[in-house]
Amino acid sequence: MAQLFYTAITSLDGYINDTSGSFDWSAPDEQVHSFVNDLERPIGTYLFGRRMYETMKVWDSFYGKTDLMRVVRDYADLWHLADKVVYSRTLQEVETARTRIEPTFDPDAVRRLKAEADADLSVGGAELAGQAFAAGLVDQIHLLLSPIIVGGGTRALPAAVRTGLELLDERTFGNGVVHLHYAVRND
Numbered sequence: 001m002a003q004l005f006y007t008a009i010t011s012l013d014g015y016i017n018d019t020s021g022s023f024d025w026s027a028p029d030e031q032v033h034s035f036v037n038d039l040e041r042p043i044g045t046y047l048f049g050r051r052m053y054e055t056m057k058v059w060d061s062f063y064g065k066t067d068l069m070r071v072v073r074d075y076a077d078l079w080h081l082a083d084k085v086v087y088s089r090t091l092q093e094v095e096t097a098r099t100r101i102e103p104t105f106d107p108d109a110v111r112r113l114k115a116e117a118d119a120d121l122s123v124g125g126a127e128l129a130g131q132a133f134a135a136g137l138v139d140q141i142h143l144l145l146s147p148i149i150v151g152g153g154t155r156a157l158p159a160a161v162r163t164g165l166e167l168l169d170e171r172t173f174g175n176g177v178v179h180l181h182y183a184v185r186n187d
Contacts, residue, residue, distance in 0.1 A: 002117035003139035004047075004110070006129045007039055008156045009177075012145050015153035016126055025148050029175050032144065033071040039142055040078050044119025047110070047132070050088035052125030053099075060096040085113075087128060107135035130158035136186040141165070147176030 008016055009026040017023040028036060048056065062068060062076035084099040091101055102109075105128060114121060114137070123132045132138050143156065164185035171179040 002044070002114045002120045004114055004121045004123055004132060004137050005039075005043065005140045005142065006123050006132070006138050007036070007142040007144075008126070008129075009036075009144045009146060010156040011148050011150040011153075013149045013151065014156050015150050016156045018150040018153040021153070025150065026146055028144070028177070029173075030069065030071055032173050032175065032177050033075070035171070035173070035179065036144070037071060037074045037078060040075070040122065042120050043078070043082055043122045044117060045083040045085065045113065045121045046079075047085050047087070047121060047123045047128060049125040049128040050086060050091050052128070053084070053086040053088070053091070053094075056124065057094075057096050105131050107131075107137060110135070110137055126154050126156055126158075130161065133158050133161045133163060133184075138163075138184050140168070141180075141182045141184060143180045143182075145178045145180065 009028065010016055011025070016026070056079070059076050059079035062072060063080040065073065065076070068076070080097060082098065084096060086094060086099060086101050087105045088101055089103050094101060110132070123129045123138065129138065165182040166185060167180065168183055169181040173179070
């Protein structure tokens, strides 16, 4: 059975953006970007809410371009080759390859998707990830803590979900980013 991963670049105080919605402080340097690419390499399907999809769809325009940094080209290739499911009641059509829209997040459908998938899945966006955590669907978490405190914004992890975790790995980077890798204990 495939696993469902949640990966987020967060501030040290646990936010994926600040109170104005900005996340410019989270842009990874080349070393961190390469590491994230390696984390994403086994992902066959991305699950996104509409806002995260709108943010991420730019990667489709980078596919096949040769004048970009290697790590950017690499991630564009990963994005292009993966399937994408966008959960939205308002989005009528998608602009990227291998993408479909589902009107609502159905935990049972995601369980079936995990059971039938040949490759792992990733849930993107804090709100959708919160639903996946609440349904007991997330198997592993990768948090990349940025050396900044933003004081508020969108929480990276859900507020009303209690979940046991087991630390699997940790790594520090030269720019001060710290990676924490956890297995989720849903029992």
